[in-house]
Amino acid sequence: MEFICDKKDLHDGISIVERIITPRSTLPIIGNILFEANREGLKLSANCLEIGMELTVKAKVAKEGAILLPAKVLSGVVSRLPESAIGFKLAESGMMQISYKQSCFNIHSLPPEEFPALPKVKDGKTFSIPAEVFASMIRQTVFAVSASEDKHVLSGVLFEVGKGDSTGESSNFRLVATDGYRLAKRGEKVDPGSVGKFAVIIPARTLQELSKTLDGKSEDMLKIMVSS
Template sequence: MRFIIQRDRLVQSVQDVMKAVTSRTTIPILTGIKITATEEGVTFTGSDSDISIESFIPAEEAGDEIVEIKETGSIVLQAKFFSEIVKKLPLGTVEMQVANSFQTIIRSGKAEFNLNGLDPDEYPLLPQIEEENTLKLPADLLKTLIRQTVFAVSTSETRPILTGVNWKIENGHINCIATDSHRLAMRTAPIEGAENSSYTVVIPGKSLNELSKILDDNSDLIDIVITENQVLFKAKHLLFFSRLLEGNYPDTSRLIPTESKTDVVVHTKEFLQAIDRASLLAREGRNNVVKLSTVDNGFLEISSNTPEIGKVIEEVQTDSIEGEELKISFSAKYMMDALKTLEGTEIRVKFTGAMRPFVIHSLNDENITQLILPVRTY
């Protein structure tokens, strides 16, 4: 194998596939990146057996030569060293050549590295996927769906299914739900070409986080292929495979209250900043708990009190408060996480009592639902 490649494209592809490589694997060869050169171009592959990423660099694009293929072939190189080397090479082009017994030479300018490679035949094959259930989403919408839900997945392995985001596809819509049993995030969006499809899968939160980092923020369509135990995201020159979580996701529809006792409409940014300030003295305490109570004249009182540190009280002007008086305590972190995902300048918070879950929406957009369970404070 021997080729000459543009350094910036090489760096980008290596960075993308590195997101799937882990040092904590039981399969030693998976600490490497597989490089395959064909007449069409060069493919880079990284995998940790849960996530696999394949990035392809074509020999030419829009009439420009990006890779000059001198000899086809493949090799596996230690990801940690290879990724650091390509980032620090001096010139705009890089020559790679595999000599005898997997010895690999990397040249750029006056710098020459010799790396010991591994046998590419030992590298596991990527999953073979039947393209039956496919849907298309613009990259920027997919990134938004992930951002508005993935933060609420559980980080505890006691209920593995909750470490993923539940995707339900039905009636031409996708419904993404994440919960760690203390809070819930849900986002709905219409999708093209799935009017007659109906299925549900749970994608690991870790996979979606890594996918989101790789995707460009544009409206290019991403093909999503779903099988029994794998999901494949296909972007231009990029394949991203993830295993799916096994098991049944809990029915969360029962958690979301249908009526409310106290409705508050408030300016998102002011509310978020007040919670942030109150949390400064709450961090050391139990669960960084902040208290909210309705006071007269359309104000909310936000406070926190940690006896050994001090206390803070702030009043926030609302647009409206309807219904019963309310005193409630909740995690400042959960509230701030939820508020940061909402679009629009104002939000509506629907409370159903001091010990019941409450729901937050953007004022004019019911597509995003954030739900938080309050904290008991005695």
């Protein structure tokens, strides 16, 4: 496995996926980021078993491969490097050599087979919404979820796609949250495509992390895929 990528692209990618990693997890393997180098670039994946995330950054791949690298150690090394191209080369010993200019670091790696695979949505149905609008919907509802661990059903946000509700509201996509004392609801009119009616409760932390990821993506369209 061998590739070269820009420091800024890599640092931005690591900063996004490492946010979902739980530092005090009883399962050490999820403290790692899965690196997959292929023709499309470098795919970074993280999975805390509650939230899964993957993204691709630009990279010149000389040799394809996959490996697990410790998120905290890797983030610390990359953040301190100057703005330049960074080279990665996996040795037969399992050490990942990170080099730039005349300097290099060696980081212990783990085999990718130990990483908990991210679930794949099969036969999913999709609809689109402006990223900025969805981020705003999250901010205006997630604050009302319950902080009590005894109220699991209230610790998430209702994600609902379908016709207008009983109040006569014309929106067909809604986020609703409540802690039993206060209630927050935000609706939008979207083209539901072939999704039809769909409702699920999404953990608050998942939406909070998504909102952070969408920050600065005001001109982008977000594609949401759902499956039964």
